[in-house]
Amino acid sequence: MNSHTEEEPAGDGYDENGYDRPSKSQIKREMHALLDLGKQLVELSPERLKQLPLQERLYEAIRLAQRTTSREGRRRQIHFVGKLMREAPADEIRAQLDVWARGSREETAAMHRLETLRDRLLSDDDALTRLLADHPEAEAQHLRSVIRAARKEQAANAALLPGQEPQKKHYRALFQALKALES
Known part of the structure; x- marks a missing residue:
């Protein structure tokens, strides 16, 4: 018989499938989302970058990616930016990018x-x-x-x-x- 019943409280730390942590697929989706966000940041101007809540290390990594001309070197640097994005306030950054995009459309x-x-x-x-x-x-x-x-x-x-x-x-x-x- 299943030890998890429907009466168990939702806040027990388990998801609907009985797991207590995100799946590998979910973690991978989140990492790809951060990588995509990092790619967007690499396309921004230095003036716009300075307006975002970025740590110095992340800012410098983005600037290096912008200056890197070799395809493979740029790809690696963008992946490094994606890795550093794990520590960045991604929601704040996305919100600011949306404001800029909306303003541009208007x-x-x-x-x-x-x-x-x-x-x-x-x-x-x-x-x-x-x-x-x-x-x-x-x-x-x-x-x-x-x-x-x-x-x-x-x-x-x-x-x-x-x-x-x-x-x-x-x-x-x-x-x-x-x-x-x-x-």
Whole structure:
């Protein structure tokens, strides 16, 4: 008869299979997760690395991996980083990486919104009216002049021969004006 009954308390130190420690498979999964996290850290810039809660030894190991050019040497160094990750606060590091990734996605989405608005302003006269209604503090005359210049530039670029470099000075200036308006 089985000595473990369903009435035994869950906090007895055993898992649902009756083992008192993690399985080899579980340990291996955790080690691979730390190795993958270490690989992510090797791809970061030194400025970002300094913002993470890394011990000096781990930081130096990551920096050495970044400088290592030989494939095998880099692989070994990354595995060493993965080993050192066992002592690192992995959850804190993952949380910070998520914040950076999320912020990057939000910045990209904001930039796409501004690009779409810029294209609408270049093709639709009513778009400026709607923009000014949404942003009464905007300098209408400045926006009109930047849009006019960007439209002229766009028309001139359409007439270019193949191989000629298009001008984008006013196109970029309109984007910067919209970006300043949004901030």
